[in-house]
Amino acid sequence: MFVTSEIVAGGTADFMAVRHITASGSQVDIGRALAVEAQRTYGWTPAPADHLKARARRAWFARHWPQHFARMQGAAEALGLDPDTDDVYLDGAGGIPVGSACSASFYPPADTIDGRGVLGRNYDFFTTGASELFAMLAGQEAPPSAEMPLSARPYVITSVPEDGPATTVLTMNELDGCMEGINEHGLAVVLNLADAENATGPVGAGPQVGVSSGQLPRFLLDTCRTVQEAKAALLDAKQYDLGVALHYLVADRSGAAFVWERGPGGDEHVVEADGALCMTNHPLHRHLDPAALPADTEETMLTYLRYRTISERSAGAGPSAARMREALDAVRVDAATDTPYPARTLWRTVFDLERCTMATHFYLGDAQDGAPRYSPELEFTIPALQPA
Structure with missing residues (x-):
């Protein structure tokens, strides 16, 4: 087994302080290293389990996601x-995000200047600790707290x-799931809050049999090489x-x-588009056309404005990685953004x-004039297998 760990941004x-872990070896080795890290950083301990459900979850993972099982x-x-053991759930190493106002876009290689596909995203999240956040979402006054913000210790994990x-993969606080990532076959996945206008509080039922919302990107990256394989895996x-609904x-x-996307009644949707494909925080199976969007409200976190903006900036000839960065920066959430x-x-x-x-690049705080401070952009690659 080979493991390295270092702070690569902030301090x-x-x-925030961003840690990059590279781990090679067996999946068992990698799981052991991530569990140790989750204990060290988040004080993670496994949640008590329903015995029948624990056995059913292990059996499901063994059949459908053996990497996670290992x-x-x-x-x-x-x-x-x-x-x-049936006494605890041996995954969930961290926490599930309770909501985020993110933006994402994909440019296919046939449309880009250099002929390479580009997927970009902004990860937008609250800057509070857990107690303050839950009180705020419940409409209550937050008690004084010295706890660390939920988003202050993200990880880049190369396996x-x-x-x-x-x-x-890149994760905010869940080391056996992720918010986004890419595998050696060139398959990439990002997640966003799915329905800002009708968002409810976190689902409190606990782990179930199957793939949770925060685990789904890692499931696809572990088991699929192409979009076609990913579609088949999701339909199966x-x-x-666990947390809020995501797409x-x-x-x-x-x-x-x-x-x-999955609807509240369990209906499943595969949404595609010619050319650029953009996603913010509303269901695309209901509102795909940027020219026919509802008006934003206080609850929507500007999802329709952000979607219209990145769609317009993605249109036209010759999109590129540089244009992707410009489009994402145009919908960035900062001190000047009108959000409750x-x-x-x-x-x-x-x-x-x-x-x-x-x-x-990672958010490090606000300057005195309110402008956000970011780290230099860091590029992470997938290395060759290291010797044990």
């Missing part, structure tokens, strides 16, 4: 537990397992919301892309699907 004097065995080793595929997989933009290096909640664009990521790279 104790900044809003990493759970590694987590059990790190915790000194029986991997077949190079012996049984592949290798992946690079048992899924549930996902999935793209591959060939230029294929789609947005995956304390939030910022915590990072901006641009994936090059041909090169399998992830280039990201």
Whole structure:
């Protein structure tokens, strides 16, 4: 097994400190390393489990997502537990985001200047700790708290397992899930809040059998090489919301892309478009045309304005990674953004699907004039398998 860990952006004097972990070896080895890290950073301990549900979850993972199943065995080793225990859930190493106002866009290689597919996203989230956030969302006055903001310790995780595929993912606070990522085949996935206008509080039912909303991107990156395989996997997989409902933009290096959405009644939607495909925080199966959008309200977190803006900036001849960055910066959430909640664009990521790279800059705080401070853009690549 080979593991490296380093702070790559920010530090104790900044809003966030970003750690990059590279782990190679077996999936069990990788799961063990991530469990140790989750304990160290987040004080993670496994949640108590319903015995019947714990057994059913292990059986489902073993059949449909063996990579995750093996990493759970590694987590059990790190915790000194029986991997077949029914007393606790051996995943969920961190927490589930309770909502975010993010923007994403994909340019297929046939349309770009250099012929390479580009997927970009802003990750927008609250800048508060958990107690303040939950009180605020409940319409209550937040109690004084010295707790660290939920989003202050994100991770970039590069995994190079012996049984592949290798992946690079970015996560806010859940080390066995992710907010976005790419694998060695050039398949990339990002998640966004799905329905800002009708968003409800976090789902409190706990882990279920199947893939949770925060695990879904990692599930696809572990098990799929192409968009077609991802569609088939999603249509076949048992899924549930843990946190709030999310939707996902999935793209591959060939230029294929789609947005995956699930309705409140369990209906499933594969949304595609000719040319650029954009996604913010409303269901695209209801509102895909940027020229026919409803008006934003206080609750929508400007989803329709952001969608219209990035769609307009993505149109026309010769889009590029540079244009992607400009479009995302145009819808960035900062101190001047009209939003009822304390939030910022915590990072901006641009994936090059041909090169399998992830280039990201991270929010470090606000300057005295209110302008956001960001780290230099860092490029993460998937390395060759390291020797044990």
